Amino acid sequence: MSRKGTLAGYLAERWRGIGLSLVIVVATIWLGATGQLGLYIHPRYFIFTTVMAVVGLVFVVASFVFRTPSAGESEPSGRRSAGRRTWALGGSALLLAIATVTVLALPPATLTSATATQREVNSGGLDSEAAAEEAAALVGTGDYERLSVKEWVSLLAQSEDPALYADKTASITGFVLPDAADPDNVFYAARFVVTCCAVDAQPIGVAVYQPGWQASYDTDDWVQVTGTFVSNPSARSADTLAVLPTTIEPVDQPSDPYVY
Amino acid sequence: MRRVPTGLILGVVLVAAAFALRAVSPAFAGWGVPDRVQDTITLALSVIIESAPFVFLGILLSTVVQVWLPHGFITRFLPRQPVLRRACISLLGMFFPVCECGNVPLARGFMVGGFTVPESITFLLAAPILNPITIITTHQAFGWGDGILITRIVAGFVIANVIGWLFSRHPDPDSLLTRTFSASCARPDAPVSNGGHDGGLHEGHTHPHGSRPGRIERSVDLFTGETAVIMPALFIGSLIAALVQVFVPRSVLLALGSNPVWSVLAMIALAFIVAVCSNVDAFFVLSFGSTFMPGGIAAFLTFGAMIDVKMLALMRTTFTTRTLVQITALVALMSAAAGLLVNYVA
Known part of the structure; x- marks a missing residue:
């Protein structure tokens, strides 16, 4: 050799x-x-x-x-x-x-919307019981603006009665993920839930009704959405409730973009 | 083995260069990598960063078995009767809870240390499930509800031992191994490694001047040889897992959750592609509890701990493709049977 x-x-x-x-x-x-x-x-x-x-x-x-x-x-x-x-x-x-x-x-x-669209928003990722307990504890304080995407998604999974959310203001930080059913009018303020590592990340998000949002924001932009929950005006979206935003502020990507 | 002072300098320089490259990486932010490519890299890297520590731990434990413990130290405590022996081996994970990635180098070390091929397969399949961390996390996630935990434990034990028994009937178990690994095992008093086992350069078990290297040198030598085999497999396996994640919509599987049969098959498929660590897969799959039937969850937890796309790449370093196809098929069939049992009976 x-x-x-x-x-x-x-x-x-x-x-x-x-x-x-x-x-x-x-x-x-x-x-x-x-x-x-x-x-x-x-x-x-x-x-x-x-x-x-x-x-x-x-x-x-x-x-x-x-x-x-x-x-x-x-x-x-x-x-x-x-x-x-x-x-x-x-x-x-x-x-x-x-x-x-x-x-x-x-x-x-961090992961982008390209992965989120492959994994169907709110189809998993949360231990609904534990997350709902955490959310309930925060609800008890009356400080609804402290609730994160994860807690709001847990609460919405428990009940979608609009009356329950009528007087509550949400302030949610997440990345912009178009609603596949009605991308022109609805986007999700979304985060990934990680159990072990990014490979198991599941997208969760709160629907935001904002017709023409593409004119101001791009998919994957990080935003802070403030508003109240209403019956989703979109006929095509699968979400019963959506946030009707009063403000949508662009924000920097959080240092820890995932939730656990 | 010869001490080379310049080796230390070279090593430190390379490490410093790697840190320097990492430090200036933000300057490459404008390369504009497409989202799908970027996500593929992120997903692959997450699997590698998650798995590499377990691989290193597995190599260290394998080193302890091969270099620091007397030859045959573990096997001397095992029963001689083959069935009982494999049953005990399937519980060794209680003492080596290193996750499935780390179990590959450990199983390779066990084979060099005296385990037969079927015994090693039994260990490899059982240890990711029958170890304290996996059992505790599964209990935290599901408790004793729906028979998921007990199914996982029993199925893990049964599947590992049945497959071990089946391969013990093989007329030539050594043929189940890759030629390179088989040759490595055949060398007398040779720690398993890759570098020289199929030719070329020996692993340094003989000092250039004829004396045996010390244990530290042999440990470092073993680390070098094992990483040469395992790390490429880990990188390639992780990349495949990431590609599957990016290009196969998960919604296809989730749509099947409520059917007793399809939920089982879909969760086995999900376990195969998601390649999540057995120590925490219970937390991951817990989030699918409302979508999938308990049998699907149990099948996920049983199959996924033993076989996934990344594990196959790692196991291919040691076993032939034919062997892996047989093991995968057997594990899938028996995991599916366990899942169906839960769905229809429990």
């Missing part, structure tokens, strides 16, 4: 794991240090994930210190051809390059 092929195989098979580990532990530690881990995982994992990333970093550096014999120092004894080893190196290098660009070079980002 050629020395070139042996070296290629060695690099591909020996260091691809270290390279990928380096990328992910550095990304994890950075996200943890800058308070952005919440873009990807539930807060209950922050400490464990960060600690294991640090442990992984120690092993990554140690892998450079306790180095096994290099290609030229070891007897080639494999069955693979030099060609296959070169291909393996190419594949590993490509994977590592993609990982470096997507994990380290691209800025961290």
Whole structure:
């Protein structure tokens, strides 16, 4: 076997794991240090994930210190051809390059409406009983403007009687997600509920009736909607109630865009 | 193994370069990645960040088993009778609650440490369910209601042991493994790893000067070899899971929730594509409790803990495709049976 092929195989098979580990532990530690881990995982994992990333970093550096014999120092004894080893190196290098660009070079980002539209708003994501209890506790204080999207969605799931909400002002922060049934007149002030990590995120949202909203806002814009609940004037929307907004203020994306 | 002082410098420089790249990444915000591509990256990265710590933990435990404990330390406490032995192995997750991703390197280490292939499969399938964290979180989510928790525990135990028994009847269990991993296991006194097992360069079990490396060196060596196998699988598996998430509307599955049979099949499909960690999948699926029948929930919790798109990628590092197809089909059939039992009987 050629020395070139042996070296290629060695690099591909020996260091691809270290390279990928380096990328992910550095990304994890950075996200943890800058308070952005919440873009990807539930807060209950922050400490464990960060600690294991640090442990992984120690092993990554140690892998450079306790180095096994290099290609030229070891007897080639494999069955693979030099060609296959070169291909393996190419594949590993490509994977590592993609990982470096997507994990380290691209800025961290939250999920967008593209995912929300794949997951049907308010079709899951809330432990309705627990969330309703939390909401009921806040309702008891009479401070309805403190209720978040999650609590309003829980309350609406319990009852859609307009009379119950007639005297209550909602102030909700979420991203703009068009109502698929009536996108011209209704959008959701939406958030994602995360149980474990972003992959299980479920979109929830409160319907907002605002004909022509597209003239002022784009999908995925973050807004704070203030208004009262009314019977949804939209004939096509599936939501019985909607917020009739008095104000819709553009706001920055919250540092923790998901709800739990 | 030879100590190379420049290795430390090289390692630190690379780590610093990675941090520097991360630090300047906001400058690339204007690249204008399309939403679907961006979401695919976010979803894949979330699975990787969620799973990598468990993979590292699994590798560390595997290292303890292979390097720091005497050879055969765990197997000496197990019964010799195969059925009883596998039954005990299926409960080992009580002591190694590392989630399914971490169980792959651990199971590989167990095989090197003396487990047979069917015993390792039994462990791999049972441990994600029969471990204290999974049981506690499932109880927190569902209590004892609708028989979901008890179904999950019993089905997890039964499925793992039945499949272990079936594969124990195989005339050549080693043929269930990939050739590279099988060769790795065959090397005497060799910690499992990838780098040299199919040729080329050995893993450093022999020092250049003929002496055996120390335990620390062997541990680092094992970490290097295992990450070389597991991390590419994790990255690729996570990317596939993310692509499926972005391009397969979940509403297709949710529409099937109220039918006793379809709810089970739909939840098995959902479990396969969502690839959520078994330690917390109960909280995730709890939110579908009002949409799906209890049997669907039970099938989700049973099947998803054992098999999903990401796990298949990880398991492919060790088992042949044919073996994985057989395991997946068996787990799906038995999980579906458990779910239907709950829907029609419980």
